[in-house]
Amino acid sequence: MTEYAFKEAGRELSNWGRWGEEDELGTLNFVTPRTVRQAVESVRTGRRYELSIPVGSTGPQTGWMRRINPVHTMTVTPHDFTAPEGLVISDDFIAMPLQSGTQLDGLTHVGYDGSFYNGVPVDTVAPARGATRNAIDATLPGFAGRGVLLDVAGLDGGEWLEPGRALTAADLERAEEACGTRLRSGDALLVRTGWMRKGLTQGWDGWLDAEPGLAPECASWIHEREVAMVAADNWGVEVQPAGDGLVPLHAILIRDMGMMLGEIWNFEELAAACRTDGTWDFFLTATALRVTGGVGSPVSPVAIR
Template sequence: MSEALKTAQNRLWAVAQTLTGGYVGSSHQFPKFDDLPKVDGEPQGSLWGFFDKDGKKDEVGMINILVPAVVQAASHEIQSGEHVQLDWPLHNVQFPGFSRKEFSQTKIDLDKVLNFKSMDDELYINTQSGSQWDSLKHFAHQATAKYYNGLTHEEATRSDTNGIHNWCERGGIVGRGVLVDWLSWYEKHKGQPPSAISRHEITVEDLEATLKWQGTTTRPGDIMIIRSGYVRWHNNASAAERKKGTQEQGTAIGLAGTEKSVRWLYDRHFAAVVGDTVAFEAWPPKFDEGWCLHEWLLTQWGTPIGEMWDLEKLSQMCADKGRWTFFLTSAPLHVKGGIGSPPGAIAIF
């Protein structure tokens, strides 16, 4: 990206900050992590109640900060009009883990029933078995059995509260995407990367080194996307290797679940986070240490987690253009009370 273009974008960002009272993304002024009001039964750092309005409990979470000024500022990432879809094909996970059913499609010849040449199809998908968003009722704080903003597990099983429809009714997820191409950075500076189906923890230091190498700066309200190599591994693996890696073992690469990671993520106020791996964080988490990222992102802050996104073409386009930021749109399936959804995500340059 030229220096002139960077300067112009920074000016637009400054204008957006002015329009939103000094904090791009919303009129909300986030307290420091240690200054957040204590929520009974939850660890220090919970945002429950922060986005509540007029006595109504919030069900949207950090997507609240994607206000029009932020989206308008993000739109200036569009320069060439080139675009990449980030959904893996629905059939791609050949052997879904966690006892989930695989994708199936039935093609229907309507000529046999309606006497005209036409086709329908019927699909079965488990929304956690491929590229996905986790909604705010997907994962509870395991110690308290509560989801975002205090929804109990029992309430979650019988209500639509915190469902993914809330994001749809707000207009989907639209903002500035930032690719943190950890895999390319690692291969450039350290050589052969760790196995994608090992429990390798990507550290905050690694993320910061990658951002520095790319010349990329994150902003509040960004949708931060980490490329770790899981999709690339799956694309190149044999059927036997896929089955062993996805069904016969339960480990996967991802961001380290540590206090440092939690505080780093909080301080950057991302609207959402995404990875190309099974669970965004290194899996399985160490629940006993208290830093499971699913519990912090989904449960304590209401931050959507994207998993198993296909970042291969995106990585190449970013490298070709020498910039790792872009306009991002995502239209989840509009399902009342939905727990997960393919992202319907497109990066536009």
């Protein structure tokens, strides 16, 4: 059997048992009352920035991994229901893959060699019930704390990085130095590659074929800094094609380290505000839906500067 390099890295960086044999939070354990209190200091203006793309038919999903864009349907309109006092009612529903837009990957989204995070067997995910361990609802109340945006695309001087561009730990440190802010334990790392800007300005055609993103070597840097969560403005956080298996960084971060990943986040408005005043940290909230047995979730993250 081929021994992929990411598996060796995963063994070295494993957090299995670090917070107990029954732990289902993983690196969210780095978020503590102290880190949340400290994160409040990053609120300077009180301005809020919502970081999702629209939930609807105009998203990037084209059938990859059996995903489609969300389907929104009205079930009751004001012409369907009225009351004698003139009251009208509207009602609706939505059908969507839980990971079709701005999303969080849970700890049963990716595993390998028969196991998910903390040694949970892959058989704990089944068609009818979903995940019985490491499900997305086990991550609640989710992330609330300090976020730091590293704008690698802006630092490189372009609107977006080229597909296949692998961001290294040196790139992250260069961006960190440029923004004058150092990530600390319990923070969320947000990485701007500009790939979202490409999709928003040029359309989604071909957007899922490849992407710039983090190289697997970044896992060691993320582990050392005790980052609680990583999110990016591309569709899969890590560079694609990856070269060492399908999603080697997912395998290390999710399966071995126990880290939720945020994908398809929109940093454009936030990045513009950060450039204006040179401040790149903020208070961030990102909470999954309480989906019993879910392996991922839509999310509407909010950064407060």
